[in-house]
Amino acid sequence: MTTHIAAPLLPLDADPRTATGRTLGWGVVSTGRIARKVTPDIASLEDSRLVAVSSRSQEKADAFARDVGAERAYGDAEGHSGLDRMLADPEVDVVYVASPHGQHRDHALAAIRAGKHVVCEKAFTVNAGEAREVFQAAREQKVFVMEAVWTRFQPGVQRLLRLIADGAIGEVEWVQTDLGFAAPEDPEHRIWRQDAGGGALLDLGAYVMLWPWGAMGFPSGADITARLRDGVDELSSITGSYRGGVAQMQMSLVSSCPSTATISGTKGSIRVGAPMHSPRSAVVSLSGDAQESGQAGSEETLEFPFTGVGYVYEMREATTRIQRGDLESPVMCWDDTLRQMELFDNLRRQIGVRYPNDAA
Numbered sequence: 258m259t260t261h262i263a264a265p266l267l268p269l270d271a272d273p274r275t276a277t278g279r280t281l282g283w284g285v286v287s288t289g290r291i292a293r294k295v296t297p298d299i300a301s302l303e304d305s306r307l308v309a310v311s312s313r314s315q316e317k318a319d320a321f322a323r324d325v326g327a328e329r330a331y332g333d334a335e336g337h338s339g340l341d342r343m344l345a346d347p348e349v350d351v352v353y354v355a356s357p358h359g360q361h362r363d364h365a366l367a368a369i370r371a372g373k374h375v376v377c378e379k380a381f382t383v384n385a386g387e388a389r390e391v392f393q394a395a396r397e398q399k400v401f402v403m404e405a406v407w408t409r410f411q412p413g414v415q416r417l418l419r420l421i422a423d424g425a426i427g428e429v430e431w432v433q434t435d436l437g438f439a440a441p442e443d444p445e446h447r448i449w450r451q452d453a454g455g456g457a458l459l460d461l462g463a464y465v466m467l468w469p470w471g472a473m474g475f476p477s478g479a480d481i482t483a484r485l486r487d488g489v490d491e492l493s494s495i496t497g498s499y500r501g502g503v504a505q506m507q508m509s510l511v512s513s514c515p516s517t518a519t520i521s522g523t524k525g526s527i528r529v530g531a532p533m534h535s536p537r538s539a540v541v542s543l544s545g546d547a548q549e550s551g552q553a554g555s556e557e558t559l560e561f562p563f564t565g566v567g568y569v570y571e572m573r574e575a576t577t578r579i580q581r582g583d584l585e586s587p588v589m590c591w592d593d594t595l596r597q598m599e600l601f602d603n604l605r606r607q608i609g610v611r612y613p614n615d616a617a
């Protein structure tokens with residue numbers, strides 16, 4: 258049984274906002290939806306300083322900086338991109354990349370070459386080749402890089418993965434996960450654009466894989482069935498084969514889904530409440546042993562602590578690792594990102610989804 262995702266174990270009871278070292282200056286790339294949501298959690302760390310935001314538009318950068326309390330705003334100006342201007346700011350130590358998938362490689366590479374540490378939104382890049390390039394640059398520049406799979410750092414996820422690893426529900430043999438929402442119909446939205454790395458797999462794949470990966474390890478094989486719209490996958494179902502069992506993972510950009518997970522083992526099961534990638538509670542059911550010993554089954558609801566809107570845990574990990582001089586986090590290590598991107602490449606080949614970046 259793997260404990261890979263949960264190891265080494267993060268301290269579950271510590272307040273993630275408590276300082277663990279020197280204060281780091283953060284720069285945020287983009288003024289989009291997730292940048293707006295995550296930034297207050299970054300600012301809530303005692304050892305962080307929200308130094309700057311970059312945008313293609315000075316106006317948008319100014320408004321964002323005003324709203325979230327960033328000290329400086331860099332938009333495109335005088336032939337320089339907002340990003341390049343921000344990367345020239347010596348007080349920016351770490352860059353949080355929150356642009357569309359299709360832009361992650363370029364934005365992360367620019368930051369690394371400027372000597373900045375990087376926390377980059379998922380999907381890390383559009384394909385595995387791009388991810389390798391980014392990690393190679395980080396290795397050369399000796400900077401920290403991490404894919405922002407925030408779910409792995411959640412207290413609920415860490416606690417449940419420990420329970421599973423300790424054998425609480427026996428050997429895990431079957432996992433089901435689903436995640437979906439009705440995305441905006443706007444064809445210009447990044448989620449529908451090939452140049453932005455659109456589609457459900459890159460958007461939701463890291464989340465639906467979380468529980469199968471945590472409970473059974475990395476799949477030895479995977480098959481996907483998908484419905485495409487304008488060249489990207491809008492609805493899909495992955496069946497993963499694992500050493501010990503099977504997983505069913507569903508994703509949708511067109512329908513509202515329960516967004517839950519069920520992990521079934523030989524002695525019981527865990528139902529992770531919605532949203533399963535950022536759980537506040539779960540029900541652990543043990544099947545009992547009525548025939549052998551007459552022992553009844555049991556059911557317990559576990560509640561998990563939650564700080565901010567849930568991003569503070571991954572930002573604590575990145576901050577502490579950078580303060581220690583580490584280049585990666587063992588919880589979301591480079592190898593995991595690479596394996597995941599390779600699997601996504603394989604699944605995209607199966608359904609014929611190709612992005613402009615794939616040609617490079």
Ligand SMILES: NC(=O)c1ccc[n+]([C@@H]2O[C@H](COP(=O)([O-])OP(=O)(O)OC[C@H]3O[C@@H](n4cnc5c(N)ncnc54)[C@H](OP(=O)(O)O)[C@@H]3O)[C@@H](O)[C@H]2O)c1
Nearest residue numbers: 287288289290291292312313355356357358378379380447
């Ligand atoms: N962790 C999570 O919970 C979570 C949730 C949703 C999304 N995400 C991830 O966060 C990233 C951004 O998603 P989002 O939903 O925030 O997207 P979004 O609202 O469309 O924002 C993306 C921003 O990127 C900037 N940008 C730079 N180059 C661009 C280009 N060529 N085309 C379009 N925008 C460009 C734009 O900001 P400027 O105009 O200011 O340059 C834009 O507002 C994705 O990787 C996504 O998977 C994570």
